[in-house]
Amino acid sequence: MEELFLDANFLTGRLPSELAKLKQLKVLFLASNGFNGALPAAWSALPKELYVGLDFNTNIAGTIPSAFASNTGTFYNLFNTSITGCVPPGLLGNFATWRPLPNGGFSTRDLPSCR
Numbered sequence: 001m002e003e004l005f006l007d008a009n010f011l012t013g014r015l016p017s018e019l020a021k022l023k024q025l026k027v028l029f030l031a032s033n034g035f036n037g038a039l040p041a042a043w044s045a046l047p048k049e050l051y052v053g054l055d056f057n058t059n060i061a062g063t064i065p066s067a068f069a070s071n072t073g074t075f076y077n078l079f080n081t082s083i084t085g086c087v088p089p090g091l092l093g094n095f096a097t098w099r100p101l102p103n104g105g106f107s108t109r110d111l112p113s114c115r
Contacts, residue, residue: 001025007053008032015060017042029053031077038062039076039083048073055079064088064095066114086114 002024011033017040019028025047036059044067046052054060055077063085068074076095087095095111 003027003029005029006033011035013037015040015043015054019043020045023047025050027051027053030057032056035060039065039068041065041067044068044071046071046074050074051077053077054081057081064091064111083111086112088114 001022003026004019004022005027007029008031011030013035014037015030015035019025020040020042022028026049028046028050031053032055035054035057038061043052044065048071050073052074056079058080059082060078061082061084064083064087066088069088069090072090072094074094078095083095
């Protein structure tokens with residue numbers, strides 16, 4: 001399987017670490033659901049050159065696991081999540097983080113690089 005689209009399916013709970021076992025994935029789209037909790041450290045084993053859409057899961061929180069530093073080819077869309085902290089070295093630019101503004105616009109919410 002190269003693409004898994006489960007956006008807007010009313011899915012809830014923690015992000016499944018088992019998704020890291022899908023070694024052929026090119027697109028993992030989990031946007032607009034009710035996921036919560038942190039990004040699983042096991043996701044550091046996701047395939048390189050993968051797009052991970054987690055946008056509009058406002059209860060995904062915590063920081064980006066340092067184990068993600070080993071996977072420089074994966075791009076994470078974290079738009080409108082509650083991820084905080086810093087981006088592991090070498091991954092700045094692999095995480096899109098924006099936040100909605102009260103007027104309906106959007107503002108970048110750049111996470112700093114971990115030093």
